[in-house]
Amino acid sequence: MKILEKGIYLVVLGLPLYLIRFKIFDIPTTLLELMIFGLFIGWLINGFNFKDFKNLLITHYLLLIAILLILIGVSIATVYSWDFRVSAGIWKAWFIDPLLFFIVFISVIKKPEQITRVFYCLIFSGFAVSIISFIYLIQGNLDGQGRLQGFYNSPNYLAMYLAPALIASFWILFFRFPRSAQRAELRVEPFARSRQVETTMPAFGLKTRSRTISKTILLIVNCLLLIIILFFTKSLGAWLGIIAALVFGLIIYFRNKQKKVLLWGIVFCGLIIVLVFTFLKINSIQGKLSLDSRLIIWQRAWEAFKGSPIRGIGPGTFADYFPSYPIWGVPQPHNLYFAFLLQTGIIGFIGFVWLLIHFFKTGFKLFTNHYSLLITIIMSVMVYILVHGLVDTLYWKNDLSVFFWIIIGCMAVLKFNNSKLIRN
Numbered sequence: 001m002k003i004l005e006k007g008i009y010l011v012v013l014g015l016p017l018y019l020i021r022f023k024i025f026d027i028p029t030t031l032l033e034l035m036i037f038g039l040f041i042g043w044l045i046n047g048f049n050f051k052d053f054k055n056l057l058i059t060h061y062l063l064l065i066a067i068l069l070i071l072i073g074v075s076i077a078t079v080y081s082w083d084f085r086v087s088a089g090i091w092k093a094w095f096i097d098p099l100l101f102f103i104v105f106i107s108v109i110k111k112p113e114q115i116t117r118v119f120y121c122l123i124f125s126g127f128a129v130s131i132i133s134f135i136y137l138i139q140g141n142l143d144g145q146g147r148l149q150g151f152y153n154s155p156n157y158l159a160m161y162l163a164p165a166l167i168a169s170f171w172i173l174f175f176r177f178p179r180s181a182q183r184a185e186l187r188v189e190p191f192a193r194s195r196q197v198e199t200t201m202p203a204f205g206l207k208t209r210s211r212t213i214s215k216t217i218l219l220i221v222n223c224l225l226l227i228i229i230l231f232f233t234k235s236l237g238a239w240l241g242i243i244a245a246l247v248f249g250l251i252i253y254f255r256n257k258q259k260k261v262l263l264w265g266i267v268f269c270g271l272i273i274v275l276v277f278t279f280l281k282i283n284s285i286q287g288k289l290s291l292d293s294r295l296i297i298w299q300r301a302w303e304a305f306k307g308s309p310i311r312g313i314g315p316g317t318f319a320d321y322f323p324s325y326p327i328w329g330v331p332q333p334h335n336l337y338f339a340f341l342l343q344t345g346i347i348g349f350i351g352f353v354w355l356l357i358h359f360f361k362t363g364f365k366l367f368t369n370h371y372s373l374l375i376t377i378i379m380s381v382m383v384y385i386l387v388h389g390l391v392d393t394l395y396w397k398n399d400l401s402v403f404f405w406i407i408i409g410c411m412a413v414l415k416f417n418n419s420k421l422i423r424n
Contacts, residue, residue, distance in 0.1 A: 012118055
């Protein structure tokens with residue numbers, strides 16, 4: 001199981017490797033997809049246990065129903081798609097692959113400290129991407145609108161991947177995970193208190209203190225670099241999502257604590273930043289074009305949905321319902337909810353909404369018992385996805401679809417872990 005666990009961390013680190021594409025027997029694939037297939041086969045051979053898997057299904061039966069609805073919806077949309085090859089490719093890469101990884105994830109990852117390592121892998125991956133993107137920036141390698149996109153096809157794609165890493169880095173920087181596994185299962189101490197305890201332990205002494213300071217410096221550098229890169233992507237949706245995620249996280253984390261002044265001060269500053277950024281963006285020519293185009297896209301998306309509400313239009317075929325736009329193409333409806341509604345039909349959309357309701361209901365229930373920091377990070381990242389999803393299509397990419405199911409998987413693991421604690 002140790003090898004499988006390391007394989008999961010490797011997939012999280014290698015999410016951007018979907019950009020390495022090739023064909024095997026004329027079937028398009030990616031390096032990320034082959035990593036997931038290899039991990040799943042390894043799990044079937046060495047990690048699958050029928051009794052344990054059955055217990056997982058029983059514990060997560062509500063989650064299973066939501067997943068089945070999504071799969072049924074996207075499968076129907078794929079079968080009836082006029083471009084079956086394109087839709088089948090998306091069905092495989094953005095639904096089957098992530099769900100195979102999700103199955104391995106919830107089967108192998110059992111403890112909160114393992115979830116902590118998953119987030120550190122995400123942060124390290126984001127740090128690596130931000131370093132490469134910074135090189136693009138200092139070389140002046142920007143797109144036609146002066147936005148930084150790094151090695152991605154769009155500045156928004158770069159922002160979508162880095163924003164969750166910034167959110168996780170913020171929480172870990174200021175509210176450090178505790179060292180012992182037992183404490184990790186029960187609660188998380190604020191960073192300042194955690195550092196005070198660690199630095200006074202006689203068994204570790206200066207070495208532990210030095211390691212803590214080094215991690216803190218690295219996290220600060222990482223946060224600053226991510227902020228710089230995200231700023232130059234000029235993605236308003238990403239910043240709206242980040243502010244919403246941090247405000248949400250601060251509210252739930254400090255809801256019973258005497259830090260209201262600090263909390264509302266941060267909320268106020270965040271809102272000011274968003275309002276200024278929004279004003280400058282909307283009053284620019286680029287901002288007006290972006291806003292106007294999205295309104296037209298959403299109107300056309302709604303018309304397309306009304307024409308086929310049950311079976312959808314087929315994954316990856318939205319561009320055919322929207323003639324070439326004068327400035328850029330429109331492969332997706334620039335809205336997470338429209339994307340699910342159109343490309344999975346009403347059945348898949350119901351499953352998606354069911355999944356989100358179950359996710360947040362589980363999170364709030366677990367938050368009252370254990371895992372306060374982990375739950376805060378997990379739910380904050382999901383809030384980011386949903387808020388940024390109002391103006392962009394976050395799930396519908398190879399890396400982001402896998403990442404979405406990682407977040408769902410983290411919550412599922414904590415729920416299963418909590419149910420075992422209650423039984424014992």
